[in-house]
Amino acid sequence: MPGIYRLNNISKKYERLTAIDDLTLEIEDGPVALLGYSGAGKTTLLKLLAGLEMPSAGTIRFKDMEVTQKNVSSFRRNVTMLFQEPVLFNRSVLENVMYGLTVRGINRDEAIERSRKALANLRLEAFESRKATKLSGGEQQRVSLARALVLQPEVLLLDEPTSNLDPANATVIVEAIQEFTKKSLVIISTHNFFDVRRLTKYALYIEKGKVIETGTINDILDNPKDERVRRFVNGLF
Numbered sequence: 001m002p003g004i005y006r007l008n009n010i011s012k013k014y015e016r017l018t019a020i021d022d023l024t025l026e027i028e029d030g031p032v033a034l035l036g037y038s039g040a041g042k043t044t045l046l047k048l049l050a051g052l053e054m055p056s057a058g059t060i061r062f063k064d065m066e067v068t069q070k071n072v073s074s075f076r077r078n079v080t081m082l083f084q085e086p087v088l089f090n091r092s093v094l095e096n097v098m099y100g101l102t103v104r105g106i107n108r109d110e111a112i113e114r115s116r117k118a119l120a121n122l123r124l125e126a127f128e129s130r131k132a133t134k135l136s137g138g139e140q141q142r143v144s145l146a147r148a149l150v151l152q153p154e155v156l157l158l159d160e161p162t163s164n165l166d167p168a169n170a171t172v173i174v175e176a177i178q179e180f181t182k183k184s185l186v187i188i189s190t191h192n193f194f195d196v197r198r199l200t201k202y203a204l205y206i207e208k209g210k211v212i213e214t215g216t217i218n219d220i221l222d223n224p225k226d227e228r229v230r231r232f233v234n235g236l237f
Helices: 042-050 072-078 093-103 108-121 137-149 167-180 193-199 217-222 227-233
Strands: 005-014 017-027 032-035 057-062 079-082 155-159 185-189 202-207 210-216
Touching (some): 017 042, 017 210, 032 042, 032 217, 042 079, 042 155, 042 185, 072 079, 079 137, 093 137, 108 137, 137 167, 155 167, 167 185, 167 193, 185 193, 193 217, 202 217, 202 227, 210 217, 210 227, 217 227
Parallel strands (some): 032 185, 032 202, 079 155, 155 185
Antiparallel strands (some): 005 057
């Protein structure tokens, strides 16, 4: 059975920096954790998987489709990425969550209904009329996740979704992600091993733009084969 993603000899370069280096990878199932030190290439890989960046070399296939410049816009409708820092419009919480639905041509009544359900899932029912940009950082991240989940993407990509959040906001976000993993492929970049164990089944360890080791979460965190992975798990450079 073909994977959801197949990456063949992918490279991504920014001038003299090689962020992803001749990477070949197949993702068949999830949820998946992307692990590695800061600067390893995790965020760049997520952007490639989201179609927000195109590779400098190599090919990306999503199911039976090769992602190209010609079809990347339609491909992006299948995938949603949540960034570490929330980026919200200076509008109400409800309008922020509705935005992606209205762009997709969903009528206003349905968009409101779906958005309110998404806000309820993130325990934000009382916030819908408030300005999104005036909320706390944790509340803004919950709004961002509601805006992603309301689109019901086939793939949800998360870049440090609970970074710098207080325990209450982090718990709400983790619970919502846990529920979504039952429906769609979720890929998470994080340094939080507690979140990794709660949220994912498989892991990829990345270093210098290359995948060094893959396996189940228990394989990678409890019994890594590669010394570089072992040092990372044990908090060593």
